[in-house]
Every structure is written in structure tokens, then in C-alpha cells.
Amino acid sequence: MKKAIIFLSLLVAVSCLLSEIAHGFRINIDPPRVSLSVAPGKQKSSYITVSNMGSDQPMYVRAYLEDVVYLPDGTNEFLPIGSTPWSCGEWAQLRPAEFEIPPNREESVKITVKVPEGIEGGRYAVVFFETTGPTAKPKEGGTANISLRLGSILSVIVPGTEVYDAKLINFGVSLEEAEEEGKDIYKVSCTIFNQGNVLIRPKGSVKIIDSAEVKVAEISVNADQSGILPRTSQNFLVDIDRELAGGDYTAQVIIDYGGEELIAGQTSFSVKTKGQ
Structure with a gap:
């Protein structure tokens, strides 16, 4: 389950996504999928909630978009936005894109998508939330920061233009x-x-x-x-x-x-x- 959440190797429908690393540091995002139906020339918004759970330290989070590719063998690859013909990353804005969450608190990130004229069918991206956890102490001495990221799939459908084939x-x-x-x-x-x-x-x-x-x-x-x-x-x-x-x-x-x-x-x- 942790592998699916942290690396987004499996994009599954669940009520929330939760990752936990050393010393009780946990991050949660909800929902794991955002679906918007947007007509050409129009825009719509939705929200993803990011939670800092189980830690006594604030969490710094960076939000950004990447293209998603489902490879023929069933694995996933993530690329810079605009790399694929089915990308919607260039149409989306995230606010705030960088933020700090106090312990046991949450932050809502607004996703706004404006679809250009002449678009048909579906477009897709993944919204990543990346954070560096509290400092961990390796067994052999020294310190190390543990980073992780979680993703929520963004689907944008232009209503009335879908072709299922x-x-x-x-x-x-x-x-x-x-x-x-x-x-x-x-x-x-x-x-x-x-x-x-x-x-x-x-x-x-x-x-x-x-x-x-x-x-x-x-x-x-x-x-x-x-x-x-x-x-x-x-x-x-x-x-x-x-x-x-x-x-x-x-x-x-x-x-x-x-x-x-x-x-x-x-x-x-x-x-x-x-x-x-």
C-alpha cells in the first residue's frame, strides 16, 4: 500500500491517500482523483486537502503538475507538463503552490482549469505534493532529510465530445x-x-x-x-x-x-x- 501511495505506481480510487515515514511523520491528501467537466473557453475549480498528521513539527509542501503516462506494461511515468498530447497541465493553476502546514492542521489547495477553444475529449495530469519530513538520524550517525511526494490525478473532460472506442x-x-x-x-x-x-x-x-x-x-x-x-x-x-x-x-x-x-x-x- 505504501509503495502505491508514495510513488503513485498504482493510481487507485480510495477515500484518501496517506503516507507515513519515520518518527510518525504523516501526510494525507484527499481526494486522490479530481475530475472536472469543462466546456471550451470556460473554467472550473476544485480543491485538494493536504494534512500534516502525527508530527509536532510544521511541514513545508510544494505543489506542482506533471504529465502522466500509462506504459504498455501497466507501470506509470511522469513527465514535464506539455510533454504529451493529452496533457491539461498547462491549463491548470494551483493556489497556493507553496505553503507550510502546522502540526495536525491542513491546507486546501485550489485547482483552477481553463480549457481553450477547440478542445475535444479528455486531458490529464497529476498534481504532486512534495514535502521533506522531519530530520531523521541514521544508525551510523549524522542526519538525513526524508522526502516524499504524493499525487492526485487530474482529469478534464469536455462534455459532449467524448469518444469511447x-x-x-x-x-x-x-x-x-x-x-x-x-x-x-x-x-x-x-x-x-x-x-x-x-x-x-x-x-x-x-x-x-x-x-x-x-x-x-x-x-x-x-x-x-x-x-x-x-x-x-x-x-x-x-x-x-x-x-x-x-x-x-x-x-x-x-x-x-x-x-x-x-x-x-x-x-x-x-x-x-x-x-x-
Whole structure:
């Protein structure tokens, strides 16, 4: 949980984000996602609350924006604003951008977004809050400051212009030999390309059906609801969570990406009988 919060490697919907480091120093931001619906030429505002919890010292915080990229393997990368075609960072203002929070107090940061004319679909960024915690004393002597940052995803949608469209560009089953003898694992690979102009969070399932047309397994795809930005793809890799007997199988996937139609795919594969 701490890894997801501190490095924002997983952007999940929760009621708040909370990080804690040495000596009871804790920082909280709420909400972890800000969504605004803004017409071209108009502006809207929202707030993120930053709290200094569990410390007897003031906390200095710097707020800033970066672009977010969801990589094909499901990890995230953060870049300077304006680096991506789906960035809204240059349209947003943060006030205050630097501030100090007394112990056990909070500060509200106002986010104002003005959308230029001619914009359609969705635009995205991440609002980071970076702070240096109270001085920590390493075991070998000396002092060190511990820094951390937390982020809240900013989504800006131009109403009435959203296009939800996606396609399945790869679907297959492969054998991964495990280190332990007799523990081979079959993995399902499912790659989805976002053809639309808004972020999607596809979800679905894969059914494994044997030659007698009996369903022997069903696996969730993208259970943590990872996002795919416009004109990008992501590969979802999941294990078949049961041992398969030797024989022929069919894998069927159905994905709901938020559009009017579901996307589906099918592939066949074989499992060798042990000892062959």
C-alpha cells in the first residue's frame, strides 16, 4: 500500500491517500482523483486537502503538475507538463503552490482549469505534493532529510465530445516454465488499444473451455482498473489460476471498456499430458 501511495505506481480510487515515514511523520491528501467537466473557453475549480498528521513539527509542501503516462506494461511515468498530447497541465493553476502546514492542521489547495477553444475529449495530469519530513538520524550517525511526494490525478473532460472506442490487438495463451518441476504456468496475454479520445479503464474476464465445451477456469482482466490513455495501448498479463489436464482448450475474452459495445476475442491452445 505504501509503495502505491508514495510513488503513485498504482493510481487507485480510495477515500484518501496517506503516507507515513519515520518518527510518525504523516501526510494525507484527499481526494486522490479530481475530475472536472469543462466546456471550451470556460473554467472550473476544485480543491485538494493536504494534512500534516502525527508530527509536532510544521511541514513545508510544494505543489506542482506533471504529465502522466500509462506504459504498455501497466507501470506509470511522469513527465514535464506539455510533454504529451493529452496533457491539461498547462491549463491548470494551483493556489497556493507553496505553503507550510502546522502540526495536525491542513491546507486546501485550489485547482483552477481553463480549457481553450477547440478542445475535444479528455486531458490529464497529476498534481504532486512534495514535502521533506522531519530530520531523521541514521544508525551510523549524522542526519538525513526524508522526502516524499504524493499525487492526485487530474482529469478534464469536455462534455459532449467524448469518444469511447477500443480494440483488441493481441490475445494469446503461452506456457511459462516454472522453477519448480511440475509447476508450469499458463499465462493469458491481452493487449487493448484505446482508439478514443478519453482515458478508459477496461475490465473483463477470460474463460478457459476444454474440448468437451466445459468451462474449467475464469480469470479477471484488469481487476485493479488500470487506465489506458487515448491512442495508447496496455498489455494485461494474467495467470490461469488452476492446473490444466492435457488436451485442447479455447480461451475466450470479453472486455467492457465503457463504450456502447463490448470487445471480444478467442484463441486455441493445447496442454501436453505430463510425461510426454
